[in-house]
Amino acid sequence: MIKFLVLTSTYNRPKLLKKCINSVLKQTYSQWKMIIIDDNSKKEIKKEIEGYLKDRRIKFLKNKKNKGVNFTRNKGLDYLSKNYSNRWVVFLDDDDWLNENCLKKAQEIIQKQPSYKWFLSNKILNKKKVTNVKKKKKINKVKKKKKNIII
Numbered sequence: 001m002i003k004f005l006v007l008t009s010t011y012n013r014p015k016l017l018k019k020c021i022n023s024v025l026k027q028t029y030s031q032w033k034m035i036i037i038d039d040n041s042k043k044e045i046k047k048e049i050e051g052y053l054k055d056r057r058i059k060f061l062k063n064k065k066n067k068g069v070n071f072t073r074n075k076g077l078d079y080l081s082k083n084y085s086n087r088w089v090v091f092l093d094d095d096d097w098l099n100e101n102c103l104k105k106a107q108e109i110i111q112k113q114p115s116y117k118w119f120l121s122n123k124i125l126n127k128k129k130v131t132n133v134k135k136k137k138k139i140n141k142v143k144k145k146k147k148n149i150i151i
Helices: 014-025 069-083 102-112 137-146
Strands: 004-010 032-038 058-062 088-091 123-126 129-132
Touching: 004 014, 004 069, 004 102, 014 032, 032 069, 058 069, 069 088, 088 102
Parallel strands: 004 032, 004 088, 032 058
Antiparallel strands: 123 129
């Protein structure tokens, strides 16, 4: 069974974070866990989202000092490596959200193409309209060399 771990770093944006969390909760594919890492926000993020933390699939961590998004994501990866295995990692910023079928579609592709190791998204949903982002040559070169897919 394919399982996903959604890593979300956040800093002082509880309203956007709630929208992000809701998009994960609405997934049609249920085999996921979400790790939210607060980069020592000045706002009480944990208090703002405590209702969401009742869901066992959602875990909250907080940096002792503000260290930036890269440190925060790495902290999430460290936590993942110590506590979970055999999961696909989804980096989801607090100001982004997933289409309700995103993990289901990814799961279907992974099952069909088990040699793929990572995925990129090139879609933006803006006012209920999906827009394809122009592909950069660099991504296309990597795609050819590494057998990856853009969904």
